[in-house]
Amino acid sequence: MSDILPFPGTGSTADGGEAAARIVAKLSRLIDLGEDDRALIAALPFRVEQVPAGRHLIREGQVAPDCCILVRGYACRHKLTADGARQIVSFHLRGDILDIQHLLLERADHNVQAISASTIAWVPRQRLEQLAWSRPAIGKALWRDCLIDASIFREWVLNVGRRDGKSRIAHMLCEFAARCRAAGLGDGNCFDLPMTQEQIGDATGLTSVHVNRMLKTLRDEGAISRSGRQVTISDWAKLQRIADFDSHYLHAAA
């Protein structure tokens, strides 16, 4: 495992404003941020980078001197077995801090990968850490974000460990729809699903043919409809029932 960031810097500060707006929007869902806190976040030195789909942003074992914020696009965190089998442990969308743990843990214990062409903003970890200690509201918001991440991981363990294939996929769709809506992407009923069947399979512990079959079953049962990458939840109550989905674990903020 390399300690060197695996990509050439293509950063500029041109989109720093958008990066600041995204992280402020995200943290404001977690806590009531004052004007001075918002201004301090906006003044962080964001290094903005465009990355293609599939690019690894962080690799397990790497020392991470910067924290990375997803400004546009979609990403996942994943871990690999020794023989290369991948388990995706979370999906992320705009505004998410992809590696908040690196404020306090120096070395990455998992991989972070873009799953679509994405805009990333890097912030020196020490600068964000300083804000977390000196501004209690910002510190609390980041702490809440970590706790909600952990809550989502717990729900995913339940999903992969104890639900059948159809429920796992339905659950992943319910969660993604709820999080898209919170991030201002779609109305909660209709959203872009950027993951391939293979990625959905890696997130739910299923093979991609099985995922395809379960998506078809959900369509046939009238729970969802699909047009290309766009998914429409035709019957929320039905999908939620199939999924065993109760959004309380998202704490209304993720």
Next chain:
Amino acid sequence: MVAVARYYFHLHECGTIIPDEDGVEIEDPADIREHALREARGVMAAEVVQGTLCLGCCLEIYDENKRLVLTLPFKDAVILAGI
């Protein structure tokens, strides 16, 4: 950089075809059968958990030029004993 070939795993379920529109990248064509076995066994395992198993289904694997490269009947994906 050499482009990795993409293969499409269409599922034939005794009259119903579930086409694979995403496909999967497989670097070495020698790995296609192994991949197909994992896919077939994944579907079959979930069926067994639900209490049914159809051995009449199959996977058809096509390359990017829509050429059939492999057919894998489910009955050939497992060793059956004791029946």
